[in-house]
Amino acid sequence: MGRGKTIARRAFLIGSAAVVGGVAFGAYLVKRPLENPLLADLAEGEAALTEYVRITADGVTLITPRADKGQGAYQVQAMLIAEELDIDLDQVTMEPGPPAAAYYNTALSEEAPGFMPTDDGFGANSMRSIMQAAMKVMGVQITGGSTTTADAWEKLRVAGAVARETLKAAAARETGVAVAQMTTARGAVILPDGTKIPYVDLAETAADIQPVEDVTLKDPSAWRYIGKPVQRFDIAAKSTGTQDYGIDFELDGMLHATVVTNPRKGGACWWINGDEALAMRGVQAVVPVTGGFGVIADNTWRAFQAAKVVTAGWSKAPYAAEQADHWAALEAAFSKDGQDSQYRDDGDIEAALAAGDVVQAEYRAPYLAHAPLEPINATVRVAADRVDVWTGTQVPRFVQAEVAKITGHDADNVHVHVLVMGGSFGHRLELDVCKQAAEIALTVPNTPIKLTYSREEDMAQDYTRQIAMARMRGTVKDGQVESLDLGIAMPSVVASQMGRLGLSVPGPDAQIVAGAWEQPFGIPNYRVTGYRAEELAPISSWRSVGASTNGFFHDCALDEVIHAAGADPMAERIRLMWDDASRAVLEAVAELSGWDGPSMGPDRGRGVGFCMSFGVPCAEVVEVTNTEAGIKIDKVYVVSNVGQVVDPETLARQMSGGALWGLGHAISSEITHFDGMTEQVNFDGFEAMRLYQAPQVETRALELGDHVRGMGEPAVPPAAAALANAIFAATGTRLREMPFRNHFKFV
Amino acid sequence: MRLTVDGTTHEVDVEDDMPLLWVLRDEIGIKGVKYGCGIAQCGACTVHVDGVAVRSCQTWAIDAVGAEVTTINGLGTPEAMHAVQAAWAEHQVAQCGYCQSGQIMQAASMLAQIPNPTDEEIDAEMSGNLCRCGTYPQIRAAIVTAAAKLREA
Ligand code: FES
Ligand code: FES
Numbered sequence: 001m002g003r004g005k006t007i008a009r010r011a012f013l014i015g016s017a018a019v020v021g022g023v024a025f026g027a028y029l030v031k032r033p034l035e036n037p038l039l040a041d042l043a044e045g046e047a048a049l050t051e052y053v054r055i056t057a058d059g060v061t062l063i064t065p066r067a068d069k070g071q072g073a074y075q076v077q078a079m080l081i082a083e084e085l086d087i088d089l090d091q092v093t094m095e096p097g098p099p100a101a102a103y104y105n106t107a108l109s110e111e112a113p114g115f116m117p118t119d120d121g122f123g124a125n126s127m128r129s130i131m132q133a134a135m136k137v138m139g140v141q142i143t144g145g146s147t148t149t150a151d152a153w154e155k156l157r158v159a160g161a162v163a164r165e166t167l168k169a170a171a172a173r174e175t176g177v178a179v180a181q182m183t184t185a186r187g188a189v190i191l192p193d194g195t196k197i198p199y200v201d202l203a204e205t206a207a208d209i210q211p212v213e214d215v216t217l218k219d220p221s222a223w224r225y226i227g228k229p230v231q232r233f234d235i236a237a238k239s240t241g242t243q244d245y246g247i248d249f250e251l252d253g254m255l256h257a258t259v260v261t262n263p264r265k266g267g268a269c270w271w272i273n274g275d276e277a278l279a280m281r282g283v284q285a286v287v288p289v290t291g292g293f294g295v296i297a298d299n300t301w302r303a304f305q306a307a308k309v310v311t312a313g314w315s316k317a318p319y320a321a322e323q324a325d326h327w328a329a330l331e332a333a334f335s336k337d338g339q340d341s342q343y344r345d346d347g348d349i350e351a352a353l354a355a356g357d358v359v360q361a362e363y364r365a366p367y368l369a370h371a372p373l374e375p376i377n378a379t380v381r382v383a384a385d386r387v388d389v390w391t392g393t394q395v396p397r398f399v400q401a402e403v404a405k406i407t408g409h410d411a412d413n414v415h416v417h418v419l420v421m422g423g424s425f426g427h428r429l430e431l432d433v434c435k436q437a438a439e440i441a442l443t444v445p446n447t448p449i450k451l452t453y454s455r456e457e458d459m460a461q462d463y464t465r466q467i468a469m470a471r472m473r474g475t476v477k478d479g480q481v482e483s484l485d486l487g488i489a490m491p492s493v494v495a496s497q498m499g500r501l502g503l504s505v506p507g508p509d510a511q512i513v514a515g516a517w518e519q520p521f522g523i524p525n526y527r528v529t530g531y532r533a534e535e536l537a538p539i540s541s542w543r544s545v546g547a548s549t550n551g552f553f554h555d556c557a558l559d560e561v562i563h564a565a566g567a568d569p570m571a572e573r574i575r576l577m578w579d580d581a582s583r584a585v586l587e588a589v590a591e592l593s594g595w596d597g598p599s600m601g602p603d604r605g606r607g608v609g610f611c612m613s614f615g616v617p618c619a620e621v622v623e624v625t626n627t628e629a630g631i632k633i634d635k636v637y638v639v640s641n642v643g644q645v646v647d648p649e650t651l652a653r654q655m656s657g658g659a660l661w662g663l664g665h666a667i668s669s670e671i672t673h674f675d676g677m678t679e680q681v682n683f684d685g686f687e688a689m690r691l692y693q694a695p696q697v698e699t700r701a702l703e704l705g706d707h708v709r710g711m712g713e714p715a716v717p718p719a720a721a722a723l724a725n726a727i728f729a730a731t732g733t734r735l736r737e738m739p740f741r742n743h744f745k746f747v
Numbered sequence: 748m749r750l751t752v753d754g755t756t757h758e759v760d761v762e763d764d765m766p767l768l769w770v771l772r773d774e775i776g777i778k779g780v781k782y783g784c785g786i787a788q789c790g791a792c793t794v795h796v797d798g799v800a801v802r803s804c805q806t807w808a809i810d811a812v813g814a815e816v817t818t819i820n821g822l823g824t825p826e827a828m829h830a831v832q833a834a835w836a837e838h839q840v841a842q843c844g845y846c847q848s849g850q851i852m853q854a855a856s857m858l859a860q861i862p863n864p865t866d867e868e869i870d871a872e873m874s875g876n877l878c879r880c881g882t883y884p885q886i887r888a889a890i891v892t893a894a895a896k897l898r899e900a
Contacts (some may be wrong), residue, residue: 072842231839238844239835240828241779241819245845248778256773281762300782301769373783373791373845373879422781422845423879455784649839653882657842660881683788683877692870694883 016166016211022056022203025163025211026063052081052159054095055167055203060085060187061093072650075232077156079225079647084160084218086184087199089225089233153644153708157217165212170205171197229649234420246392246419247377247452254379254448255284258303259436260310261292263460264317264676265538269293271313277306286310287443294440300452307454317676319536326536326673327364330469333489333533340492340532341508343517347525352483356475359564363472363556364737365549366670368465369678369686370542374422375458380437381448386413387438388448392421392428398501399434406438425661426541429497430463456681463497464671464678465542466490470553474561475525481561481576483525488513488550491533497540508532515547515613515717516554520579528554537673543661544613544713551611551717552666552724552738559607559725560734569725570595570608581641581704582617586610589639592700593621598729603627604634607725609718615707616640616714620659622695622722626730630745633663633695633723641702642709648701654711656697662719664689666738667746693746748812752777753821759808767811768792768803771818779819779848783877790876793849793856794818800856819848822855830900831855834893842880850876854890862898864890 016025054061062085064077078094164184171189172179174197181192188196220226237243262269272293274286282302287294293310297303320326332338378391380403387407393399396416404411421428437451453461468490475483492509512530542548562572570590577583589595589608598605603626610619618640625632638655645651668687672679680686701711724735727744735743750757752775759774766785771777771794783791785804792803795817823829828836831854841847850873857864857872864872869890878886 231836232841234844235836235839235841236825236828238841238847239832239851240823240825241848241851242825243844244778247782250776250778299765299769299773301765301773304785371879372843373781373789373877374843375782421843423843425879452782455782455786653839653842653885656884657881660883661879664881682786683784684786688877688879689881689883690874690877691883691886692874694881694887696884 015213016162016207017051018207019054019056021058022054022200023166023207024051024055025053025159025166026051052156053085053163055163055199055206057200057203059093060087060091060199061095063095072232072647072653074234075230075650076647078233079230080153080156081160083223083225084157085164087187089230091187094233154217158215161215161217162211162213165215166206166209167199167202169209169212170202173209174202174205227645227648230647232649243420245374245422246379246390247374247422249379249390249419249450251379251381251448254450255296255298255444256300256303257294257296257437257440257449257451258300258307258454258457259289259292259294259440259451260307260312260457261289261436261461262314263678264314264321265461265463265678266318267291267676268315269312270315273311276309280306280309285443287440289436289439294436294451296440296444296449300450303452304454317537317673319538319676320673321676322674323672326467327469329491329536330467330489330533333531334469334471334487335531338489338531338533339529340512341510341517341530342527343510343513343530344526344528346523346527347483349483349485349525349527352475352525353473353485356477356482357564358473358475359560360471360473361557361560361734361736363470363553365468365552366738367467367537367539367672368542368665368669369459369462369671369680370425370427370464370540371459371462371683371686371688372421372423372425372427375455376427376433376453377451378434378437379448379450380434380441381446382407382438382441383446386415388415388417389434389437390417390419391434391437392419392424393431393434394424394428395431399431402431402435403438406435407442425543426545427462429541430500432461455683459681459686460678462671462678463538463540465548466493466539466546467536468549468553470550470557472553472557472560474557474564476561476565479565479567481523481558481565481567481572484523484558484561485525485527486516486554486557487529487531488516488553489531489533490546490549491536491539493539493541493545496535496538499535500538511546513550514545515550515611519554519610519612520582520617521558521573521576522578523576543658544716547611547613547713547717548662551609551613552720555609555611555718555721556724556734556736559721559728563728569598573608573610579612579617581702582610582612584702584704585617585619585639585641588700588702589619589621589637592639592698593623593635593637595621598725600729603730605726605729605731607722607727607729609720609722609725611714611717611721613714613717614709616642616709616711618655618714618718620715620718620722622663622719622726624723624726624730626727627747630747631727631730632747633693636660636663636695636697636719636722638697638699638715639702640711640714641704642711643705643707644703645701646708651701651711652699655699655701655715658711658713658715659697659719660689660694662716663723664693666720666723667693667740670739748809750775750808750811750816751814752816753818761808763807763809765808766804767794767806767808767816770808771803771816777818777820781845781848783846783849787875788877789846790849790853791846793852793876795852795856798856798859800853817852819852822852829855830896831858831889831893834889834896837892838885838889840882840885840889842882846876846878846880847882850878850886854886854893858890858894858897863894
């Protein structure tokens with residue numbers, strides 16, 4: 001095949017480096033003129049190796065650099081390496097996150113913009129758009145997301161193959177046997193006479209020789225891991241309470257802290273009075289942090305209790321104080337001045353709308369909290385010569401830079417240790433907690449400070465999902481969809497998120513229309529316009545970002561026009577679809593769900609939702625019954641095309657988890673503002689899907705095309721649409737704003 | 748005060764109203780017990796007091812004096828899993844896994860009282876335990892497996 005050769009030369013260099021007692025293999029980055037500016041820390045001509053495989057006499061370690069928020073990213077990365085290395089997962093140690101022993105220093109985290117394809121997309125993709133925005137600010141062109149993805153899927157396999165071939169070469173040097181006569185299996189080179197030489201015994205010799213770069217990747221028919229179900233390596237720990245998360249981190253002499261900042265997000269703190277708190281048991285200090293205060297105590301609960309009695313003077317919110325004004329700002333954005341983009345304008349929409357009976361409607365989607373179950377936390381220790389940060393973050397590189405600014409250390413001396421995360425959904429793209437922990441730790445040098453947010457602080461200070469509105473119009477002709485005009489208004493997520501990093505992004509924000517403008521429907525007259533509302537409450541990437549609202553808007557709008565045409569919702573979507581993979585996805589979900597029309601008998605109905613996001617077409621069918629007590633979701637079917645399935649179990653969980661995430665929030669959740677403050681600060685106010693509401697979910701992944709795509713996000717956008725369309729089928733009522741429970745009871 | 752946790756007795760010097768959750772986590776160092784909400788809304792902190800599931804964030808430590816407290820870490824270990832934990836592993840329930848200590852403790856307590864729960868009983872017993880990752884279908888399946896295993900035993 002020789003595919004590996006081309007790959008290795010085209011996209012990156014895989015090399016090796018000697019490490020204490022052995023050898024490490026990984027992607028080799030060499031700083032050249034005009035190369036990626038994110039390699040700025042490297043001097044010209046200097047090289048850095050991001051290690052993926054480390055072999056010493058003690059064993060084989062697979063390093064999985066992409067963060068795992070619970071979606072199985074570590075597992076998938078390890079599988080890709082192990083597949084080519086010919087080692088079993090029970091023979092290796094996994095080392096998550098950027099290595100702590102950073103012998104190549106900051107360069108180890110330089111890959112931030114290149115994401116694991118099978119990384120849960122929402123972190124990766126939202127970061128990708130942020131990084132692209134950052135690049136844009138710096139005037140740099142970068143390769144689009146899909147090539148980055150394809151490269152990364154190959155990169156880990158090539159790393160494994162280079163390691164395997166180099167180990168064979170090492171064995172050849174030691175034994176005099178020709179490489180061609182050797183095979184590899186279960187972590188050993190096997191000689192023709194059956195002698196097995198474990199990789200660990202070859203590590204030192206391997207470190208000494210030129211790495212073999214002419215490697216051939218295995219033919220898919222020879223794969224042992226890729227595409228096969230395996231037991232996740234963290235499953236025993238996560239079933240026995242022995243998995244440690246960031247919040248469980250502990251060091252000798254550590255003190256506990258919590259913070260409270262102005263409940264009007266981003267507002268100032270004029271004064272604090274901690275006298276009463278200081279008199280409480282275990283409380284050591286009350287210290288100012290940006291926008292509020294921190295309490296240091298000898299126990300988390302004592303810090304929480306003390307924080308409740310500290311008084312403070314807060315400034316007003318730096319945005320509209322009342323929720324109604326946020327909606328008014330969105331309404332006001334629907335204007336020529338507010339127009340941000342019009343990436344799609346097919347046919348003659350104005351003429352088509354003038355010619356027929358117009359179906360029109362307005363849609364709304366509320367602010368939503370990320371609310372991963374593990375509250376935000378970070379542990380920081382500031383010493384004279386170094387700072388250590390232990391936290392669950394998706395952006396270790398930014399954490400390093402921001403903490404360095406606060407403590408005054410060189411970024412090289414700030415060591416970020418990424419810990420396992422109890423969920424993220426985009427929450428851990430933000431780094432206020434690290435900055436605050438650094439501010440607090442700076443007041444007690446050499447003492448590790450673990451800062452834990454109370455749930456209330458976590459939710460009150462969350463940079464939420466955007467609110468958004470859409471206005472749709474459409475016409476039909478001869479029983480078919482003839483036109484669709486969709487305008488979407490929201491504040492810019494990218495501007496809000498980048499603004500917190502001190503960067504401004506010129507040009508339109510593609511997230512305002514993501515999940516809408518790029519839908520592969522061949523509607524004769526078809527327009528999607530983005531309107532940028534003024535910046536309101538700070539917002540951030542929330543699982544599937546712009547598509548989380550727009551998938552609902554676009555698909556429901558289409559459903560309304562299809563209904564007006566008197567066509568079958570599934571058949572008409574399939575007829576309009578020009579993208580082969582997307583059509584295959586719709587046909588598969590129709591088959592899987594036994595689709596024979598939206599009606600399923602009295603008080604029962606089904607709806608289909610489709611959205612292509614992050615390059616992944618995903619279709620869902622939701623079946624509901626309108627019972628005496630309320631709407632019951634009976635069953636959900638999810639089909640998507642991911643190009644290549646790496647770990648089927650993990651993938652299925654992302655598809656079902658993503659759909660339930662989309663459904664749960666559509667039914668129950670919203671964040672609103674009163675007097676500039678978030679009104680829902682715990683799970684009593686911010687409700688989420690519970691077990692009794694959760695339907696069975698059937699999933700199917702298609703493998704069309706040759707891109708490997710992540711499934712962390714794309715199952716979210718079609719879910720709310722499929723549910724709303726199903727409820728319409730069962731009840732005749734169109735739901736056009738979330739949460740749906742404001743209109744129907746759910747059981 | 749003296750607390751018996753996972754079969755070991757601990758002498759702790761804490762306020763009477765400190766929630767058991769924080770005594771376990773920060774004073775005794777049992778980290779399998781999780782903090783999620785602090786107001787009995789998520790179930791992440793679920794432990795057994797004399798075999799019955801309670802929210803440790805809402806249980807004063809003083810009220811556990813004289814009782815047997817069992818945490819996820821005492822229910823079983825990776826080497827010797829409790830039937831419920833084994834079912835959780837078999838079904839690969841966990842995604843981020845943060846809620847699962849509480850889910851498992853709640854399920855174990857339910858199955859001790861209701862060996863063969865109906866779907867409705869599972870709904871009623873388990874709906875106080877929040878999972879943000881959406882593992883509910885797998886939780887339900889694991890409960891059915893665990894129930895069958897426990898009935899055999
Ligand atoms: S932490 Fe106790 S129920 Fe949430
Ligand atoms: S597995 Fe993440 S919250 Fe349940």
